[in-house]
Amino acid sequence: MVSENQLQTIERWGVFELSLSGPEDGNPFVEVQLQARFQHTTTTRTVTVEGFYDGNGAYKARFMPDAEGEWSFTVKSGCSELDGAAGHFLCTAPSADNHGPVRVKDADHFGYEDGSKYRPIGTTCYAWTHQSDMLQEQTLQSLADSPFNKIRMCLFPKRYSFNTNEPERFPFEGSREEGFQWTRFNPEYFHRLEKRLVELQQLGIEADLILFHPYDKGHWGFDRMDRDTDLLYLRYVINRLAAFRNVWWSLANEFDFMSNKTMDDWDCFFQFIQEKDPYGHLRSIHNGTKMYDPSQLVLYDHTKPWVTHVSMQYWELSPVTAWRSRYGKPVVVDECCYEGNLPQRWGNITGEDMAARFWEGFARGGYVGHGETFLHPEDVIWWSKGGRLHGESVPRIAFLQRILDELSVEAAPLEAFRDVPTIGVAGVCYLQYYGNHRPAYRELPLPEDASFQIDIIDTWSMEIQTLEGLYSGISRVELPGRPYLAVRARLAT
Amino acid sequence: MVSENQLQTIERWGVFELSLSGPEDGNPFVEVQLQARFQHTTTTRTVTVEGFYDGNGAYKARFMPDAEGEWSFTVKSGCSELDGAAGHFLCTAPSADNHGPVRVKDADHFGYEDGSKYRPIGTTCYAWTHQSDMLQEQTLQSLADSPFNKIRMCLFPKRYSFNTNEPERFPFEGSREEGFQWTRFNPEYFHRLEKRLVELQQLGIEADLILFHPYDKGHWGFDRMDRDTDLLYLRYVINRLAAFRNVWWSLANEFDFMSNKTMDDWDCFFQFIQEKDPYGHLRSIHNGTKMYDPSQLVLYDHTKPWVTHVSMQYWELSPVTAWRSRYGKPVVVDECCYEGNLPQRWGNITGEDMAARFWEGFARGGYVGHGETFLHPEDVIWWSKGGRLHGESVPRIAFLQRILDELSVEAAPLEAFRDVPTIGVAGVCYLQYYGNHRPAYRELPLPEDASFQIDIIDTWSMEIQTLEGLYSGISRVELPGRPYLAVRARLAT
Numbered sequence: 001m002v003s004e005n006q007l008q009t010i011e012r013w014g015v016f017e018l019s020l021s022g023p024e025d026g027n028p029f030v031e032v033q034l035q036a037r038f039q040h041t042t043t044t045r046t047v048t049v050e051g052f053y054d055g056n057g058a059y060k061a062r063f064m065p066d067a068e069g070e071w072s073f074t075v076k077s078g079c080s081e082l083d084g085a086a087g088h089f090l091c092t093a094p095s096a097d098n099h100g101p102v103r104v105k106d107a108d109h110f111g112y113e114d115g116s117k118y119r120p121i122g123t124t125c126y127a128w129t130h131q132s133d134m135l136q137e138q139t140l141q142s143l144a145d146s147p148f149n150k151i152r153m154c155l156f157p158k159r160y161s162f163n164t165n166e167p168e169r170f171p172f173e174g175s176r177e178e179g180f181q182w183t184r185f186n187p188e189y190f191h192r193l194e195k196r197l198v199e200l201q202q203l204g205i206e207a208d209l210i211l212f213h214p215y216d217k218g219h220w221g222f223d224r225m226d227r228d229t230d231l232l233y234l235r236y237v238i239n240r241l242a243a244f245r246n247v248w249w250s251l252a253n254e255f256d257f258m259s260n261k262t263m264d265d266w267d268c269f270f271q272f273i274q275e276k277d278p279y280g281h282l283r284s285i286h287n288g289t290k291m292y293d294p295s296q297l298v299l300y301d302h303t304k305p306w307v308t309h310v311s312m313q314y315w316e317l318s319p320v321t322a323w324r325s326r327y328g329k330p331v332v333v334d335e336c337c338y339e340g341n342l343p344q345r346w347g348n349i350t351g352e353d354m355a356a357r358f359w360e361g362f363a364r365g366g367y368v369g370h371g372e373t374f375l376h377p378e379d380v381i382w383w384s385k386g387g388r389l390h391g392e393s394v395p396r397i398a399f400l401q402r403i404l405d406e407l408s409v410e411a412a413p414l415e416a417f418r419d420v421p422t423i424g425v426a427g428v429c430y431l432q433y434y435g436n437h438r439p440a441y442r443e444l445p446l447p448e449d450a451s452f453q454i455d456i457i458d459t460w461s462m463e464i465q466t467l468e469g470l471y472s473g474i475s476r477v478e479l480p481g482r483p484y485l486a487v488r489a490r491l492a493t
Numbered sequence: 494m495v496s497e498n499q500l501q502t503i504e505r506w507g508v509f510e511l512s513l514s515g516p517e518d519g520n521p522f523v524e525v526q527l528q529a530r531f532q533h534t535t536t537t538r539t540v541t542v543e544g545f546y547d548g549n550g551a552y553k554a555r556f557m558p559d560a561e562g563e564w565s566f567t568v569k570s571g572c573s574e575l576d577g578a579a580g581h582f583l584c585t586a587p588s589a590d591n592h593g594p595v596r597v598k599d600a601d602h603f604g605y606e607d608g609s610k611y612r613p614i615g616t617t618c619y620a621w622t623h624q625s626d627m628l629q630e631q632t633l634q635s636l637a638d639s640p641f642n643k644i645r646m647c648l649f650p651k652r653y654s655f656n657t658n659e660p661e662r663f664p665f666e667g668s669r670e671e672g673f674q675w676t677r678f679n680p681e682y683f684h685r686l687e688k689r690l691v692e693l694q695q696l697g698i699e700a701d702l703i704l705f706h707p708y709d710k711g712h713w714g715f716d717r718m719d720r721d722t723d724l725l726y727l728r729y730v731i732n733r734l735a736a737f738r739n740v741w742w743s744l745a746n747e748f749d750f751m752s753n754k755t756m757d758d759w760d761c762f763f764q765f766i767q768e769k770d771p772y773g774h775l776r777s778i779h780n781g782t783k784m785y786d787p788s789q790l791v792l793y794d795h796t797k798p799w800v801t802h803v804s805m806q807y808w809e810l811s812p813v814t815a816w817r818s819r820y821g822k823p824v825v826v827d828e829c830c831y832e833g834n835l836p837q838r839w840g841n842i843t844g845e846d847m848a849a850r851f852w853e854g855f856a857r858g859g860y861v862g863h864g865e866t867f868l869h870p871e872d873v874i875w876w877s878k879g880g881r882l883h884g885e886s887v888p889r890i891a892f893l894q895r896i897l898d899e900l901s902v903e904a905a906p907l908e909a910f911r912d913v914p915t916i917g918v919a920g921v922c923y924l925q926y927y928g929n930h931r932p933a934y935r936e937l938p939l940p941e942d943a944s945f946q947i948d949i950i951d952t953w954s955m956e957i958q959t960l961e962g963l964y965s966g967i968s969r970v971e972l973p974g975r976p977y978l979a980v981r982a983r984l985a986t
Contacts, residue, residue, distance in 0.1 A: 341933040
């Protein structure tokens with residue numbers, strides 16, 4: 001026994017990192033394996049994690065403890081220099097802003113593991129960690145000033161319209177010119193990524209990590225690696241990153257546009273991650289769309305048990321209602337076009353439209369993701385490289401967040417309101433959104449035996465007009481007859 | 494032989510009406526049958542039509558001749574007073590504005606039988622012929638001042654929100670209070686309707702006659718007649734109205750909301766009409782929608798051979814592309830919500846939205862129908878009762894019509910332009926519509942070996958800005974970055 005003050009302390013859901021020295025010769029990335037078995041000393045609960053080679057003879061094993069108290073560990077390895085290492089650490093209470101990883105809660109909502117509320121308000125900066133340090137810092141500052149608490153980002157670099165700058169580092173060792181070494185990773189790439197993951201964590205932002213994507217087309221070849229290389233990559237990524245509590249696994253962006261992968265590949269990757277990730281981080285897969293033809297939409301079967309939530313690209317939010325019912329899982333429409341002015345159809349909707357898509361998605365019980373694509377003289381476009389936000393929707397998204405926060409936490413779509421998306425808790429609170437429709441009035445069927453305060457909310461000007469008096473029973477609300485209005489009724493206290 | 498100047502003359506596609514006197518006793522509507530066989534004397538072509546009882550001992554047979562020259566006819570009937578009647582008439586050239594009935598042309602377009610162009614620009618006034626004479630006259634005046642050349646209208650009266658006034662006459666004899674006589678029709682109802690059909694004809698407007706609809710719910714019972722009564726009604730309607738060249742048969746409005754009818758009923762009615770109508774007028778059927786759930790859309794199988802064109806209710810126009818390809822028939826989205834301010838979701842879109850739906854539908858090679866639903870102190874709402882138009886979309890629809898007229902007549906969707914709806918004739922003319930998207934620029938891939946004039950069209954302000962100079966090859970067009978723009982390129986002459 002050692003006394004408590006001698007032990008290394010790690011807060012609950014923090015990262016305990018064990019570092020060992022070992023051989024540098026050969027290819028340690030594939031030739032050396034190590035496993036660390038962590039045991040909670042009071043409950044005898046055990047978690048086994050795989051270590052990874054971090055270059056320069058350093059071997060590491062990371063562990064995210066989910067219970068306070070003392071944990072012990074022992075290392076097993078075929079390499080005698082690593083085998084048998086052992087120790088203890090003390091898991092302390094989480095700090096104020098640490099609520100643990102995000103989990104699916106009540107079938108179709110999310111929540112932090114500590115039970116506190118989490119409502120994803122996401123944005124997209126696919127390749128922000130592949131840009132200059134200065135630009136990455138600017139992106140972090142923009143995120144800090146924003147309402148966003150989730151970001152979609154790619155591990156592999158991106159080559160696409162407006163994305164032609166080569167990154168400095170890649171997940172694999174090597175370069176495009178000299179070729180990549182498909183069994184050796186680049187620890188420096190991961191060190192820099194991990195720094196950003198921690199910085200996101202400090203901002204309260206979940207990192208929805210996109211593991212594969214089609215924006216390569218053989219330029220580097222990360223979109224056409226063979227199955228063994230794919231799995232080696234996934235294993236290395238999981239061993240390094242799963243201990244960060246704010247990690248989500250997005251198997252792919254526009255998976256259906258990756259012509260070198262099959263449905264069987266995606267099933268295999270999902271199951272592999274499910275098996276290898278000791279913490280059960282959220283797992284999803286994001287579809288492409290042919291914007292000109294909804295009949296060509298190719299969807300992964302989100303009912304499969306390894307999919308934790310639905311990640312959808314679609315330009316209309318009305319199907320959220322059907323998807324919630326079909327899949328019985330949280331529905332995140334994390335791409336619904338981008339606010340901007342690109343020539344491409346997916347990248348030139350107005351701020352009004354983006355804000356309206358957020359309101360409709362949330363009013364249907366789903367979650368919506370933001371993105372921005374304004375032409376920029378140096379192609380610094382938020383959707384891909386980060387930088388600064390230029391659009392008009394972000395303050396409206398923050399306003400929506402405030403309105404949702406003011407509802408009861410149990411707010412859910414109210415089936416009785418069939419023709420207009422409405423969330424709330426029957427008899428307690430109602431929030432109804434009209435979108436680009438403009439009724440001259442609406443009748444709200446409030447309970448007869450209670451009194452409600454009614455607000456007319458202009459979701460674009462962000463003004464709230466509270467009606468005089470209190471309302472009960474079927475209540476006619478006269479509306480100003482313009483688009484983008486919502487009505488809220490709350491039990492008078 | 495009689496000399497030409499002694500013969501009655503009827504213009505081609507006019508109505509020749511044979512009138513005979515017969516018995517008044519019993520129930521002549523069902524007890525007396527007559528058939529008239531018309532023969533074109535130079536080609537020996539024959540057409541047999543069924544007559545009908547018009548009340549007060551009058552029996553009539555109507556015939557729409559489709560060939561100029563002399564026609565002879567003979568009557569056959571089990572009733573000796575009618576049997577054996579015979580005669581001749583002379584079919585003359587059609588008058589200037591008479592182009593014959595509308596037909597499907599080139600698989601997915603429409604055209605008049607004389608070969609001249611017909612592009613449906615429709616509106617909806619379901620129950621306009623069930624209103625006061627004064628209101629009907631006002632509706633006709635509004636139509637005369639409008640761009641519309643098709644109107645959707647119901648034969649049965651309508652009972653619905655904002656539609657509670659009882660009509661003066663019904664297709665059947667009797668009344669709601671005293672009951673209807675399900676084997677006796679009301680000739681006076683039909684005389685008045687036929688007057689309106691002729692007036693529409695004079696305005697160049699096709700009458701898309703809705704034969705059944707659900708807006709009754711047993712109030713009168715026209716939505717729940719038995720099969721025999723349905724067929725008796727259809728037969729009487731065909732015998733009276735098929736000779737009017739501007740008649741289309743719309744089997745039902747929101748057929749799927751008629752809970753007393755089955756798919757088999759609709760198949761039966763379609764086949765019955767196909768068999769009984771000697772002129773093959775256009776036949777379609779219109780679906781309802783659950784506006785809150787696209788997955789609940791119930792569509793009739795428009796590939797069935799008796800369906801001449803697709804009549805669709807849907808609030809989005811992007812599926813037009815898929816429907817054209819699925820059905821291989823003209824696609825008319827004759828209900829895409831209504832411009833107005835009703836509390837109901839289907840009845841409160843903005844003028845901008847209605848105009849945008851028209852532009853998108855036409856730019857995808859489909860046809861779109863208009864409707865208007867503004868609250869009115871006496872519930873005189875265009876969509877149902879007619880009256881005056883109050884919205885902002887109608888001048889924009891007329892402007893769209895002008896722009897389409899200025900394209901080559903062979904304009905069709907151009908498959909090469911996949912991300913933005915574009916119609917035209919490759920190498921000759923292009924019309925591309927951006928809707929509520931707002932690209933800062935677009936590149937038009939024009940042929941290298943020809944010169945084009947390019948216009949930027951503001952579909953809302955109805956302004957056309959012609960760019961300086963001529964363009965060839967890939968041509969970058971800078972756009973003002975606001976919604977509702979179109980770009981047109983035409984071969985410079």
